[in-house]
Amino acid sequence: MTGMNDALLDAARKTVSTLAANAARTERDLTPAPESVAAVRAAQLFALTVPRAAGGQEANLHTLVAILAELGKGCPSTAWVVGLNAANKSGARLMLSPAAQDAVLADPDAVFCASNVMSRDSNAVRVPGGVRISGRWAMASGSEVASLAMVPVPLPTDTTSAVAMVLVPASDLTVERTWRAAGLAGTSSHTLVAKDVFVPNHFVAYPDADGPAQTLSPEAMFVGGLATLAPMIGAAHGARDLVADAIAGGRAPYMTTYTRIADSPLGRYWFTEALQRTDSAMRRTLWVADVLDALPQGDEMSVTERAQLRIELTTAARECREAMELLLDLHGASGFAEDNPLQRFWRDIAVGTRHPFFTPYILAEDYGRLTFDVTPTVSLAL
Known part of the structure; x- marks a missing residue:
């Protein structure tokens, strides 16, 4: 480790x-x-x-x-x-x-947001010294607390159009508050808007220039997957702590002879099932992190190895949801009261574990393709 x-x-x-x-x-x-x-x-x-x-x-x-x-x-x-x-x-x-x-x-403690969601009306025009961009980019988490943003723009070339990544000061953008979701509502994952914003050449990663890669390697993309899954594991642990306090206290199963849930053998078992799932989710995720940490810089994994790691993370995401359902069963309907943090954990997990990185049916399909050598895989990120 x-x-x-x-x-x-x-x-x-x-x-x-x-x-x-x-x-x-x-x-x-x-x-x-x-x-x-x-x-x-x-x-x-x-x-x-x-x-x-x-x-x-x-x-x-x-x-x-x-x-x-x-x-x-x-x-x-x-x-x-x-x-x-x-x-x-x-x-x-x-x-x-x-x-x-x-x-x-320049400021290591600043917030840096990004979006990969480019609307059809986004565009960039080459001008002396750089480009002028206009467009909308949705789901830029942290948009209202960020000082810089990174967004993709379609940039015409001599023969076709390619995608360039541009760095834009947040002060040059406006934010439309479009992220109003059932869970993770507080992530400020709103839409960035640019209207004829000038971006100097040194802030543009041109698709036809020598230098840094325009897209992340499959191995590098795991950082984003880990960064979105880990808070969901934390949410499951937070919910577990709330329910553990209720079980150990005076909370009793409704209309039973028990004076507290902890006196019920199956109540204790139900909780240990949730405990096992949250612990398993954490172990799987840390194991994936350790595998990637141990990978020598510049080395590539096989597509099968990457698929196996993705399945571990997808399984961990499912275990978070399963643990949350067990905990809600134990706590009861009062866990859904607006002033109870339990329902917020539940909604956040339901949304966060369905990030595209964890799409289970596509990963299962690709793993089956790799198992029987029915290639190529259908996932472009694998």
């Missing part, structure tokens, strides 16, 4: 109470509460994947997973923003020009 940064994990634990106290406000306001953002920044957790040379933490994936799971116990939405910020900063080093990378790393 790769090393854990215990100091960072301890710093994360100390922020959980602040995140939990502001979780309802974060959801209501559709963006992380200022107090939560301040607590994360004070703990230097927005700098998790920033190189030490740039003032960051340079945390490995094992540490990243553990910290995001810890934050998820308090507020999954805030943990999600921290995770996507970490993944975006990691990806920027592979996708952007050196000058743009320097801009991203």
Whole structure:
């Protein structure tokens, strides 16, 4: 197992109470509460994947997973923003020009958002010194607390149109509050809007230029998968802690002779089933992180090996949902009251574990193709 940064994990634990106290406000306001953002920044957790040379933490994936799971116990939405910020900063080093990378790393504790969702009316026009862009980019998690954004634009070439990645100061963009979802509502995953914004050449990763790759390798894409799954594991653990307190206390199964749920053998068994699923989800996810941490830089895995890792993460996502259902069975209908954090954990897990990275039927189809050598796979990200 790769090393854990215990100091960072301890710093994360100390922020959980602040995140939990502001979780309802974060959801209501559709963006992380200022107090939560301040607590994360004070703990230097927005700098998790920033190189030490740039003032960051340079945390490995094992540490990243553990910290995001810890934050998820308090507020999954805030943990999600921290995770996507970490993944975006990691990806920027592979996708952007050196000058743009320097801009991203200039403030290691700043929030950096990104979107891969490009509307049909997005466009870019080459002009002297750079490009002018217009368009809309949805689901940019952290959009209202970010100072920089990375978005794709279609850029005409001599023969066709290719995609360029551009770095844009958030002050040059507007945010349309389009993310109003049943879960993870507080992630500020809104739509970025640009209207004839000038982007200088050094902030554009041109598709026809020598330099950084325009797309992430399949191995690098796992950072985003881990960054979105870990907060959901944390949410399952947060829900588990709430129900454990209720079980150990005076809560009794309705209309029974028991004085508390803990006196019921099957009640205890039901809880241990949830316990096993949350622990299994964490073990699977940390194992994937360890495999990737141990992979020598620049090495590639086989498509079968990548599929196996993706299935581990998809299984962990399903285990989070299964654990949540068991916990709600134990707690009862009062867990769905608006002032009960349990229902927020439930909704956040239901949404977050259905991120496209965890699409189970496509992964199952591809794994079957690989097993029987019916190639190529259908997933473009595998």
